[in-house]
Amino acid sequence: MRDQKRGADEQPRRRGQGELETQVLAALRQASGPATAAWVQERLGGDLAYTTVMTILTRLHAKGAVARERAGRSFQWTPVADEAGLAALRMRRVLDAEADREAVLASFVTTLSPGDERLLRDLLAQAPGEGED
Structure with missing residues (x-):
């Protein structure tokens, strides 16, 4: 019964191909400098798992769309492409x-x-x- 009564404002579970990459890249472009994955996760509303954000950032890095710099045990990310x-x-x-x-x-x-x-x-x-x- 609960599945039948999804709210009109509830977001769909699946996003279109490349949509998450676009959203992550847009969030990074809003940053005043290099940003952490946790910062990106927060900007995207926090409904995504940290590991999902890291996966997207790693894919964007492999494509040359973002640069990363070691910051302690993690990375800070900077957009290279719009x-x-x-x-x-x-x-x-x-x-x-x-x-x-x-x-x-x-x-x-x-x-x-x-x-x-x-x-x-x-x-x-x-x-x-x-x-x-």
Whole structure:
């Protein structure tokens, strides 16, 4: 009976893929300097286990999205990437996992809206060229 009467304001148990990473990164960006996992846990409302916060921070570190510095027996964490940077890291990881990069990129580009395609073309035109003739 209790499960049938979940409150409207009660949060779902499962979060979307990458949502926790985004929330942890946003909390770190609010810090005035390096922050501990306990500080991040508190900022996220405390409903997450400390070990979950540590797992997310460790994953973000492996992705290059945060830096860590030893502070006694634990670490202090600093954001290196913003939310857009984190999304770009995810996209890069997916691309790096595929054997046919050209096919993946071609498929991606064909699904872009005309406005996004123009934006991508503009960004590529502004990027420093590698091996230009």
